[in-house]
Amino acid sequence: MDFRKQKLSIAEAKEMDMVNYLSLLGHEPSKIKGNDYWYRSPLRQEKTPSFKVNRKLNRWYDHGLGKGGNIIDFGIAYFSCSVGEFLNKLHGGFSFQKPLKNIPKIKNEPEHQLKILKEIELSSYALIRYLEQRKISIEIATHYCREVHYELNAKSYxxxxFKNDSGGFEIRNPYFKASSSPKDITTIKNGCDEVAVFEGFIDFLSFKCISRNELNKTPDFVILNSLSLFEKARPFLESHKSINLYLDNDAAGKKVAREALSNSKKYNDHSKLYQNHKDLNDWLVHIGKQQKKRLGNKL
Known part of the structure; x- marks a missing residue:
């Protein structure tokens, strides 16, 4: 969901807090002394922490390797990628965990083995800050979402x-997106004859934030978690008198909307609300920026 046409600039990437970023990748400091955060090196195996991040300078140094630098230098070393690849993936929200190298794939083995370790109430500063940047109310987010800790490729993140109807999770943080099995839609039933449909849960949360003081009645909700699950959702959707679509303004979202409208008069396409934006959340963030700009002009 969280894709943009332009990648982050180098200057924007360098402003990202390295301690928060390492935390989201599953690396926590072993000790903290003033502005210095010491870690067991994420770049190699070691028992004694010798990887330091100076939070004031927002720079790292690995004493075992004799190398250091900014977050871009770290990303290039950690993911074995180019500057451009790192900026694209850092900004795009792709699954961005460190790959295992030179390990042959076992036939018929899934490419990623994601295991949920625990789920708790949303409390991470980095995750809450991400939601605030997406203009999502923390009160609304904590009602529908959990903080999920999981293991992937022998590393923890x-x-x-956001739970689906089969107990699997859609998982997001500022740097990647993932999901656990089984994959399914999420239905939220409020006993209404109207239903609102979203591709992903960030757009659903955006809708809740936008409409919390405006709706006369609360509709049922379907979060597809993947456009490929639209057909699976149809029986539930079409049991309602009115079906309101809030799909992405991309080729895939528009195609599904067109097909739905041709299948039944129950469907209503509401994407014109955010027609100049890629999705509902992008529109919400834009509104927030415009309001902040107008407020600044008045001061």
């Missing part, structure tokens, strides 16, 4: 978890 955590993110905002």
């Amino acid at each position: 955590y993110g905002i978890g």
